[in-house]
Structures are given as C-alpha cells and as structure tokens.
Amino acid sequence: MSSPTNPNPTIGIEDRIALDPTWSATAMLRTDTAKTAFGIRIDELERGRSVLTMPIRDDMVNGFGITHGGMVFTLADTAFAYACNEGENAVVASGVDITFTRASRAGDTLTATAERRWLSGRNGLYDITVTDQAGQVIAEFRGRSFATNRPIPTEV
Numbered sequence: 757m758s759s760p761t762n763p764n765p766t767i768g769i770e771d772r773i774a775l776d777p778t779w780s781a782t783a784m785l786r787t788d789t790a791k792t793a794f795g796i797r798i799d800e801l802e803r804g805r806s807v808l809t810m811p812i813r814d815d816m817v818n819g820f821g822i823t824h825g826g827m828v829f830t831l832a833d834t835a836f837a838y839a840c841n842e843g844e845n846a847v848v849a850s851g852v853d854i855t856f857t858r859a860s861r862a863g864d865t866l867t868a869t870a871e872r873r874w875l876s877g878r879n880g881l882y883d884i885t886v887t888d889q890a891g892q893v894i895a896e897f898r899g900r901s902f903a904t905n906r907p908i909p910t911e912v
Contacts, residue, residue: 791834816862840882852900854895870883882899883899
C-alpha cells in the first residue's frame with residue numbers, strides 16, 4: 757500500500773492508511789507521540805520511502821538563533837524510521853551519520869526525504885536529505901537499519 761503526496765494537508769496520512777500487519781510503519785503512524793510533539797507531518801509514505809515535514813518553532817532554535825541540530829536530526833531520524841519499517845517486524849537503527857550543510861531558523865519548514873538504498877536480509881541502508889522551504893539542503897543523513905524479530909502490535 758502506498759500513498760501519493762498528501763493532496764489535503766488538513767487530512768493526515770494517518771487517517772488514510774489502514775493498519776497493515778505486514779507493514780510495521782502503519783502501526784507507528786498510530787503510536788508515534790514524538791512525531792506529534794515535534795509537529796512532524798507525514799506527506800508521503802511507501803515501503804522504503806517517506807517524506808516528512810516539520811515547521812521550526814521558536815522553541816526549536818539554539819542560543820545562536822538557528823535550528824538546534826538535534827531538531828534537524830529528529831526530523832531525519834523520524835523519516836528514516838518510517839522508510840525502513842517496511843516489513844512485518846520492528847526495524848531499528850544500528851547506526852547513523854549526519855552532516856549539517858547550512859543553518860535554518862524559526863519560521864522555516866524543513867522537509868526530510870528518506871529513500872532506501874540497499875536492503876539485504878535484516879540489514880538496510882537509507883539516505884535522508886533535509887531541505888528548507890526554498891529547497892536548500894540543510895543536512896544529509898545516512899541510516900543503517902536492523903530488522904528485529906519483534907512483531908508489530910496487532911492492536912493499537
């Protein structure tokens with residue numbers, strides 16, 4: 757099951773994608789409180805790919821008035837999680853690297869696009885690019901995933 761770009765941002769993708777026991781990201785949609793707390797919205801979701809956006813609020817900037825690196829990391833890591841949870845078991849990060857390329861500020865909207873590069877057995881590799889509303893690259897993130905033996909919840 758995949759979803760095209762969200763044509764109506766007032767209707768969340770969570771409301772349009774049914775819980776699928778063979779796709780762990782669909783369970784995450786319903787239980788990810790961190791995503792909600794940071795104002796992260798899922799615009800596109802398919803197995804191996806996700807596009808998420810996050811508006812940068814005043815409480816997300818550091819003492820220099822630029823977006824805290826941890827906020828950029830959180831958005832990229834969340835996009836990684838949705839892209840790599842493409843099977844029936846829970847998938848976790850086994851390692852990540854991030855490179856910050858330019859600053860963003862309160863009032864900006866960041867977009868993280870995550871795409872699978874490689875998947876073999878229980879291991880995967882995903883690249884996530886974070887851009888601002890002008891399309892400028894803010895960060896490049898590479899995540900390595902590991903599929904656990906833990907099944908997703910059948911009821912949420």
